[in-house]
Amino acid sequence: MTEVMTEQWRLDDNGYIIWQKVADCPGVGKTELYQRSLDYFISNYSDVNSVIQERDIPNGTIIGKGVFKKVQVHNSVLKNCVVDTWYLLRTEVKDNRVKITLSLTQYDESVRGSEPPDVHYLYPVSKQYPFNLTGYQKDLYEMAFKNSQSKAVETIANVEKALRAGSKQDKRDNW
Numbered sequence: 001m002t003e004v005m006t007e008q009w010r011l012d013d014n015g016y017i018i019w020q021k022v023a024d025c026p027g028v029g030k031t032e033l034y035q036r037s038l039d040y041f042i043s044n045y046s047d048v049n050s051v052i053q054e055r056d057i058p059n060g061t062i063i064g065k066g067v068f069k070k071v072q073v074h075n076s077v078l079k080n081c082v083v084d085t086w087y088l089l090r091t092e093v094k095d096n097r098v099k100i101t102l103s104l105t106q107y108d109e110s111v112r113g114s115e116p117p118d119v120h121y122l123y124p125v126s127k128q129y130p131f132n133l134t135g136y137q138k139d140l141y142e143m144a145f146k147n148s149q150s151k152a153v154e155t156i157a158n159v160e161k162a163l164r165a166g167s168k169q170d171k172r173d174n175w
Contacts, residue, residue, distance in 0.1 A: 009149065015126040016088070016103035019152050023098050023160045033093035033163060034060050040091075040162040053088075060093040067108070068151045072144035074137075081140060084108040085125065085148040091159065100159050102152045107144060 009017050025033060034057065041052050041064050050066035065088055072083040086108060090101040104125045110118045129135040129142050 009152075011126060011131075012103065014103075014105075015124055016105050017125050017131075018101055018103045019149075019156060020099065020101045021156050021160065023100065023164060024096060025098060025164050026096050028096060030060055030093055030095045033095075033098055034062075036163050036165065037062050037091040037093055037098070037159075040159055041089075061090065063088060063090045065089075068148055071147040071151065072140055074140050078113065080112045081137075082110045083140065083144040084110070085144065085151075087148075087152065087155075089155065089159070091163070093163075098160075098163050100156050100163075102156055104148055104152065107141065 009019050012018050028036075038055070041062055044050070045052050045064045045066060049069075050064065052062065052064045054061065054063040056062070065086065068085040068087065070082055071085050072081075074081040084107070085104055086106045088101075088103040088105060090099075090103070092099040092101075107123045107125055107128060109121045109123065111121065112118045123136070123141075125131070125145070125148070127135065128145070129138045130145060135141060
């Protein structure tokens with residue numbers, strides 16, 4: 001497997017925080033990798049919060065939208081806050097190779113005071129702390145980002161494991 005990914009992120013043109021990994025899957029053709037990718041999405045994106053948004057068979061691309069639930073919870077006497085993180089997961093396959101990209105898009109903060117209902121606020125991830133040093137609720141969003149980062153790295157590893165099942169390692173990198 002080519003180790004291209006670290007736990008480093010970057011900001012894309014849409015303002016999304018992305019992690020990307022390219023992995024070798026020697027001896028596995030594009031059709032088989034696409035089917036493995038589709039199988040992963042079907043088994044993991046089948047509830048109201050996660051959906052397959054795009055399937056492009058000729059180009060070998062699948063995009064799914066999901067949510068990391070309760071990445072940070074803050075309970076106090078006056079109010080309770082729960083932060084979820086919305087993300088996009090994209091796989092691009094070709095013969096013997098797969099590129100996995102996970103993009104954190106928005107935080108969904110659910111605030112409950114002394115009376116229901118909850119109030120929901122959507123914030124772009126890149127507009128909160130640590131990207132915006134003057135962002136709203138520094139401690140809450142700093143931990144939300146750290147926990148989202150951990151879940152993003154784990155998700156990419158799970159996708160890679162599902163796609164590489166039964167393939168041999170190769171160290172070439174010519175994506």
